[in-house]
Amino acid sequence: MSEQGIGEGARAWREWAGSDRAVVLDGFHALKHALRFGAEVLVAVADDPGAVRALADELAPDVAPEVERLVRPAALAELLPRVHPTGVAALAVRPDRAAGRAALARRPRTAPVVLLDNPRNLGNVGAVVRLAAGFGATGVLTRGDLDPWHPNVVRAGAGLHYATTVDRTELDELPPGPLYALDPEGEDIRALTLPDDALLAFGSERHGISPELRARADHLVSLPMRPQVSSYNLATSVAMTLFHWGGPAPAH
Incomplete structure (x- = not known):
């Protein structure tokens, strides 16, 4: 060289x-x-x-x-x-923000949007982007001061930011669709069918979803968890929820 x-x-x-x-x-x-x-x-x-x-x-x-x-x-x-x-x-x-927003707002949507409420860990956000891309989610939105395009997030997402829409948002900017917020007091997810146009909201492991997002939610949803286990990792929660949304594998 x-x-x-x-x-x-x-x-x-x-x-x-x-x-x-x-x-x-x-x-x-x-x-x-x-x-x-x-x-x-x-x-x-x-x-x-x-x-x-x-x-x-x-x-x-x-x-x-x-x-x-x-x-x-x-x-x-x-x-x-x-x-x-x-x-x-x-x-x-970096993709055009207006084009990404248009994709999120387009109806009917054929896959949910993942909303991360005040996430703190850059690696976890990248893992969520990777999951969303793998499941074909419409996009990943974050609330708060974390930049979802931070180099450490892109590294953890293995470049799959380009496979879905990734952006930061505020409550008054959310795309249309019913808001399902993950919360320990919510209905067991196994009893629910998540619609394709859902917004799936996840809080941090320590604090959960914020009060304002909880008040905005159309449905509170909980994941099955063994007693005395305090919480799942953020990416694990997203994976379980998207897997439930995707439904059973097709019969062969």
Whole structure:
């Protein structure tokens, strides 16, 4: 790898990194998913571009030509606070907020929207985005000061922010649909059928949903839990609820 090649990759990275719409994709899987779901990737850099191309050929041949076109050599340790084990990072354009909002408001919706009420843990929010993408949820919205596009959230979501709509919201901005809030005093979820256009609201493990969101809810819903177990992890609660919404597997 020539010093000139390394310099070109670093210059391209620094040129785009200053944009407030540039999203860091940390690692091969984040890059792979972003490409699969239509992200506009501005630049990808790697300590060893050849190794990244080989990884794409092995794990994601569907996007290997795009990886080949994008990846440039660079010393990642000079550009990032930590280097992903796969030795690659990329910058992509953050999706247009208005377009995402339009997708959330479109009726009829065929899948729920997940609403996280004042979440605190960046990794948990990323895990929820990954779950929402896997289940085909319409989107993930957060209330509070946490940025759902924080680099640590995108890292935990493995680039799957581009597979669904991810945004921050306020109560008066919620998309239409019945609001089902997870609460220990709610009705057992096993007795309910969750509609496709539901808003599924989850609070933090420590505090639960906020009083104002609880008052706004159309339905309070509880998850089955063994006595003396205090709570589930946020991502676990979302997974259980989306699995219940999806219903039984089709018969073969």
